[in-house]
Amino acid sequence: MAALLLLFASLLISSLLHVSGNRLSVDYYAETCPHAEKAVTEAVRQAAMNDKTVPAALLRMHFHDCFIRGCDGSVLLDSTKNNKAEKDGPPNMSLHAFYVIDNAKKAVEEMCPGVVSCADIVALAARDAVALSGGPTWEVPKGRKDGRISKASDTQLLPPPTFNFSQLKQSFSQRGLSTKDLVTLSGAHTIGFAHCSSFQNRIHNFDATHDIDPSMNPTFAARLQKVCPKHNKARNAGSTMDSTGTKFDNVYYKMLLEGKSLFTSDEALLTHRRTKELASLYANSQEAFNEAFVKSIIKMGSLPGGQEVRLNCRMVR
Ligand code: HEM
Ligand SMILES: *[C@@H]1O[C@H](CO)[C@@H](O)[C@H](O)[C@H]1NC(C)=O
Ligand SMILES: *[C@@H]1O[C@H](CO)[C@@H](O)[C@H](O)[C@H]1NC(C)=O
Numbered sequence: 001m002a003a004l005l006l007l008f009a010s011l012l013i014s015s016l017l018h019v020s021g022n023r024l025s026v027d028y029y030a031e032t033c034p035h036a037e038k039a040v041t042e043a044v045r046q047a048a049m050n051d052k053t054v055p056a057a058l059l060r061m062h063f064h065d066c067f068i069r070g071c072d073g074s075v076l077l078d079s080t081k082n083n084k085a086e087k088d089g090p091p092n093m094s095l096h097a098f099y100v101i102d103n104a105k106k107a108v109e110e111m112c113p114g115v116v117s118c119a120d121i122v123a124l125a126a127r128d129a130v131a132l133s134g135g136p137t138w139e140v141p142k143g144r145k146d147g148r149i150s151k152a153s154d155t156q157l158l159p160p161p162t163f164n165f166s167q168l169k170q171s172f173s174q175r176g177l178s179t180k181d182l183v184t185l186s187g188a189h190t191i192g193f194a195h196c197s198s199f200q201n202r203i204h205n206f207d208a209t210h211d212i213d214p215s216m217n218p219t220f221a222a223r224l225q226k227v228c229p230k231h232n233k234a235r236n237a238g239s240t241m242d243s244t245g246t247k248f249d250n251v252y253y254k255m256l257l258e259g260k261s262l263f264t265s266d267e268a269l270l271t272h273r274r275t276k277e278l279a280s281l282y283a284n285s286q287e288a289f290n291e292a293f294v295k296s297i298i299k300m301g302s303l304p305g306g307q308e309v310r311l312n313c314r315m316v317r
Contacts, residue, residue: 033112040108043100044125044132047099056241057095065119068157070305071300074147077150080315089156146306146309163265181300190249191246198262203224215259250283
């Protein structure tokens with residue numbers, strides 16, 4: 001009886017997965033392009049060696065790709081005469097390193113033309129970026145398809161750094177991602193850099209009675225104000241995401257708990273008991289964070305979209 005129930009449950013689950021169009025698998029290219037992953041890893045490694053900002057850029061690229069029309073490589077498409085693409089939409093200042101995807105695609109196309117999707121390359125590159133930064137590694141389920149649509153106006157669908165908890169929660173749940181995924185994936189802010197404009201709201205004219213967000217550590221805020229004065233002329237000014245900006249560790253959560261996070265959206269993770277508990281867990285255990293991060297990024301990376309394999313990641317035929 002129990003076995004029958006179990007069988008029924010697993011049939012139900014697998015049919016649900018089928019309906020959602022998700023047929024990603026870790027050995028998707030085992031026959032058709034067995035060396036694809038190695039080529040991507042090599043392209044990422046080469047680029048990261050020459051430019052320390054590459055890993056963070058690739059991780060963020062995967063997030064942006066998946067949150068707009070599913071993980072379909074839409075973030076990679078260039079604008080055309082008649083269409084302004086995602087990458088040219090407003091929150092694009094830290095989106096870069098597209099050439100790394102081009103290099104990886106070129107290497108993969110030489111081995112097995114027309115087989116490996118650009119969206120899969122982005123997912124693999126994000127995994128490699130985390131591993132290269134000292135974070136966990138994981139097997140990437142593959143088989144994503146590339147889409148044909150990329151619109152600058154779609155970037156409105158990305159959660160801005162000024163979002164509060166309920167807005168973030170909604171943005172994630174619309175994509176089937178849980179509150180735990182939200183807390184865990186925000187830990188990606190352990191690597192990389194943010195421009196002043198992304199946290200300006202917290203350090204100047206915060207509200208009617210405070211210049212600085214009172215939830216911020218005052219010393220930390222004062223330091224940010226110095227780097228980012230009110231009338232900021234340096235367009236490239238900003239701060240690393242945490243004090244170890246090239247290392248994928250749990251320092252983001254440690255600083256978060258001390259009032260030393262950059263964005264309203266980071267601080268928002270402390271506004272509910274359960275999410276604060278999770279942040280504490282991760283601050284205390286690198287292992288717990290790593291393990292959860294792998295689960296959540298695989299989940300985010302499985303958001304469906306697209307229908308073909310592009311030959312050039314920047315344009316549709
Ligand atoms: C929870 C909602 C999120 C918000 C509101 C958010 C917002 C931002 C903002 C505003 C920046 C800085 C952009 C700049 O000033 O240049 C940033 C950077 C970054 N974000 Fe997020 N993000 C979120 C979630 C994520 C997720 C889920 C990931 C990946 C799994 C991610 C990975 C990154 C990385 C790696 C950077 C650094 C980029 C670089 O240095 O090039 N973020 N994020
Ligand atoms: C970013 O978006 C702005 C506003 O749409 C656009 O003017 C600018 O060219 C874009 N910058 C990059 C680097 O793509
Ligand atoms: C979050 O922001 C939305 C939109 O500005 C607002 O309606 C809501 O009241 C805010 N929620 C909290 C808990 O502050």
